[in-house]
Amino acid sequence: MHPRLHEAEDVLIRVASLHRDPSLLHDWQKRALNQAARELMLAQSSDWTFMIDAQTVTEYAANRITRHLEHVHDLIRRFEQASSALLPEPAKQASIHSLADLVTRLEKAAPIFPEADYTNYSSSPNSKWRPELWSTHNPLSDEPAGLRILMLAWEFPPRVIGGLARAVCDLSRQLAASGHRVHVITCQAEDAPAYAVDELVHVHRVPILQSIQAVPFLDWVFQMNLAFAECVQNLVQGGFDFDIIHAHDWLVYYAARESKEVLSKPLVATIHATEYGRSQGQLESNTQLRIHELERKLTQTADLVIVCSQYMKEEVQYVFELPESKVVPISNGVRANPLFKQQHKPTKAQLQEALSHTSEPDRILCFLGRLVYEKGVHVLIDAMKLLLKRYPQVKLIIAGDGPVLDTLRSQSVRWGDRICFTGFLDEQDKACLLSKAELCIFPSLYEPFGLVALEAMSSGTPLVVSSVGGLAEIVEHGFDGFTVPPEMSMP
Numbered sequence: 001m002h003p004r005l006h007e008a009e010d011v012l013i014r015v016a017s018l019h020r021d022p023s024l025l026h027d028w029q030k031r032a033l034n035q036a037a038r039e040l041m042l043a044q045s046s047d048w049t050f051m052i053d054a055q056t057v058t059e060y061a062a063n064r065i066t067r068h069l070e071h072v073h074d075l076i077r078r079f080e081q082a083s084s085a086l087l088p089e090p091a092k093q094a095s096i097h098s099l100a101d102l103v104t105r106l107e108k109a110a111p112i113f114p115e116a117d118y119t120n121y122s123s124s125p126n127s128k129w130r131p132e133l134w135s136t137h138n139p140l141s142d143e144p145a146g147l148r149i150l151m152l153a154w155e156f157p158p159r160v161i162g163g164l165a166r167a168v169c170d171l172s173r174q175l176a177a178s179g180h181r182v183h184v185i186t187c188q189a190e191d192a193p194a195y196a197v198d199e200l201v202h203v204h205r206v207p208i209l210q211s212i213q214a215v216p217f218l219d220w221v222f223q224m225n226l227a228f229a230e231c232v233q234n235l236v237q238g239g240f241d242f243d244i245i246h247a248h249d250w251l252v253y254y255a256a257r258e259s260k261e262v263l264s265k266p267l268v269a270t271i272h273a274t275e276y277g278r279s280q281g282q283l284e285s286n287t288q289l290r291i292h293e294l295e296r297k298l299t300q301t302a303d304l305v306i307v308c309s310q311y312m313k314e315e316v317q318y319v320f321e322l323p324e325s326k327v328v329p330i331s332n333g334v335r336a337n338p339l340f341k342q343q344h345k346p347t348k349a350q351l352q353e354a355l356s357h358t359s360e361p362d363r364i365l366c367f368l369g370r371l372v373y374e375k376g377v378h379v380l381i382d383a384m385k386l387l388l389k390r391y392p393q394v395k396l397i398i399a400g401d402g403p404v405l406d407t408l409r410s411q412s413v414r415w416g417d418r419i420c421f422t423g424f425l426d427e428q429d430k431a432c433l434l435s436k437a438e439l440c441i442f443p444s445l446y447e448p449f450g451l452v453a454l455e456a457m458s459s460g461t462p463l464v465v466s467s468v469g470g471l472a473e474i475v476e477h478g479f480d481g482f483t484v485p486p487e488m489s490m491p
Contacts, residue, residue, distance in 0.1 A: 001052070001065060007197045008040055008072045009121075014195065015076055016121040028100045029079055033118035035106050036075040042110060043068035071106055073193045078102060080194035081207070146180040150242040150259065152228055152252040154221075156203060159189035160424070162370045163451045164272050167308075167332055168248055169198075176200035183240070185231050185255075187224060206231045218290060221251050228255035236262065244268060247302070250275075250294040257301050269302035271295065271312065273448045276319045277469075278374050280446065296320050308332050308449040309470035315448075331474070334454045346432045354397045354420035355436055362395040366437040366461075368430060368452050371402030376443035376466060376486065378404075381411050381419060388418060399425045399433060434459040445486050447471045457481070 015033065022030045043065050051061035082095040151172055155165040172182045176199060183202040188194065196203050206227045208220065215223070232255065245267045247256035260267040275291040276283060283292050299305050299320045305327045307313050313329045316322060346352045355364070365387075369375050377398060387394045396415075398408070399422045412419040425433065434440065440456040442465045449470035456463050463481035465471040475481040 001049070001062075003199075004065075004069055005040075005044055008043065008069050010197050011076055011193070011195060012036055012040055012072065012118070012121050015079065016118050020119060020122045022119060026082070026096060028096055028103060029082060030118075031103050031107070032075045032079045032099050034116050035103055035110075036072050036079075037116045037118045037121060038110060038113050039068045039071040039075065039106065041113065041116075043072070073196060074191075075099075075102065075106070076195075077193040146178070147175075147244055148181045148242045149175060149183070149244055149246055150232065150263075150265075151182060151184040151246045151248070152255050152259070153184060153186050153248040154224060154251040156184055156186040156189075156205075158192050159187055163449075164248060166334075166451060167272065170333065170335060172201045173199045183235070183242070185228050204231055204235075218287065222254065225252065225254035225258075228252060229258045232259050232262065246270065247298065248272065250291055250298050253294045253298040253301075256298065260301065266303040267301060268304045268306060269298050270306040270308075271299065271316055272308065273312075273446075274315060274319055277315055277446050277448070278372075280374075299326075302326075304328060306330050309473050311469045311473065312448045331470075332449050332451050332454070334451060334458060346429050348422060348425060348429050350420070350422040351397075351399075351425065351429050351433060354395070354422055355433075360393060363391055363393045364395055364397060364433075364437045365439045365441055366397045366399065366433055367441055367443075368399045368425070368433070368455075369442065371398070371400050371405045371408060373404055374444065374446040375402075376445045377408055378411060379443045379445075379486075380441055381408060381415075384415055384419065388415070394418065395420065397422060397433060397437070399423070399430070430455070431459065434461045437461050439464060442466065442471065443484075443486070444468055444471060450474060453481070 012033075015036075019025060019029075019033070022033075025033075045064075048061040048065050052058050078095065078099040082092060082099050149172075151168065153164065153168040155161045155168070157165055157169050159165065168184065168186075172184050176182045181202075182200075183204065185204045185206060188205045188207045192205055194205050194207075196205075206224075208224050208227050242263060242265055245256060245259050245263065245265055247253070247267060247269045249270070249272050256267055256269065259265075274295055275288050279288055283289050296319075299316065299322055305316060305322065307316055307327060307329050308331060310329050313327050316327055317324060346355055355362075367375075367377055367380060369377075371377060380396065384394070384396060395417070396419045398419065401424045405421065409421060412421075422429075422433075434456060438461075440453075440461045440463050442450060442453055442463075444450065444466045445468065447466065447469040450465065453463060453465055453471060453474060457480060463475060465475050465481060465483055466486040467477075467483040468486045472483060475483055477483045
């Protein structure tokens with residue numbers, strides 16, 4: 001409980017210190033910060049700790065703490081949206097209205113401390129909480145931290161598109177827990193604060209300039225990089241300094257290059273996958289060629305390139321003509337999910353329906369991951385004609401989302417309810433599915449590593465994978481899983 005309270009207090013101190021003069025704020029912005037101070041004090045109430053310590057109505061006490069802390073972060077998130085210089089005037093007015101609605105509701109629900117003044121939380125000139133000192137001091141300790149790391153990643157929870165989000169999240173948390181100061185710049189996510197301290201990791205979620213009409217993906221990526229670069233510039237102007245820049249994949253190339261030039265610091269790039277590998281070496285469209293070129297530029301601009309497997313080291317060296325000394329393989333890892341040890345009911349309707357059965361229980365097989373061609377899910381669906389002949393109770397549950405979803409649905413129609421699609425699953429539902437499944441299958445055609453295979457291992461679910469890429473390195477056939485040749489033809 002206390003780390004969460006400290007985290008919310010840190011966020012309020014940061015915002016209050018950046019807006020010391022309330023006369024410069026819109027009335028609703030000022031009232032929002034004052035209400036955030038009230039919500040924080042309500043969360044800190046000794047009543048809740050007393051109830052928890054006495055083990056009396058502990059669930060109610062925990063819920064009250066959680067609710068008030070969520071209000072703090074929600075207020076500050078909407079405050080920062082309404083304050084963003086990147087928003088056009090109509091969007092800014094909409095943000096003010098959204099903020100006003102929330103403030104009105106919370107003021108009515110908690111009419112306490114009418115004289116609360118957020119400026120009491122602003123740091124003094126001699127305080128260790130001055131923004132310019134945050135990059136060199138751990139807020140939980142007076143001891144100087146290790147490296148000051150600036151990470152650039154286009155996805156970070158709760159914004160999860162693929163395995164990159166989980167890899168960056170776990171890596172940044174582990175680095176922070178090891179004493180390093182980590183700041184992650186990433187894209188804005190719905191219902192997530194613009195700034196938060198997540199397990200000691202400073203997460204800056206940046207809004208990306210949008211237009212009324214749909215924007216081509218590469219153009220959107222460029223807008224994202226402009227926003228990231230502006231965020232880095234604002235941090236530097238605010239007194240932050242960093243020892244190293246860590247860029248994840250080609251999507252942040254422009255911001256990484258700009259940050260390296262502005263900060264004059266070494267750049268490390270992690271290549272999680274390549275366009276060459278995803279397309280099986282067939283780079284044909286203009287988009288594929290452009291992405292390949294940006295990957296090449298990132299690897300050449302970087303002082304060091306990290307990959308997740310020996311397979312990827314060889315691929316990256318060959319594709320981008322890099323010296324062996326510049327590419328370092330560092331395997332990914334996953335935290336043991338405590339939810340695997342608990343019995344949970346599925347919360348998502350699609351998963352509930354998929355796991356329901358009638359007269360006889362189903363024998364569950366599952367796939368989890370992004371639905372793209374190189375994951376080979378079409379091969380698994382094709383194999384169902386053999387499986388169902390021998391095991392009529394087999395049901396394949398495919399969890400994930402992606403561009404080939406509709407194609408896979410069409411391919412699965414002939415099998416009726418024997419193949420179910422659930423969409424993206426959160427951690428609890430993922431743990432629920434893995435606990436119900438007899439077998440977890442990853443028939444990848446191209447796989448730099450295979451993070452989800454480690455998650456299946458940690459859950460104790462038996463595993464079958466293609467013998468490709470990183471999967472072939474982490475799964476030993478007959479020992480901790482079974483491997484098969486990729487894209488086996490079906491008789």
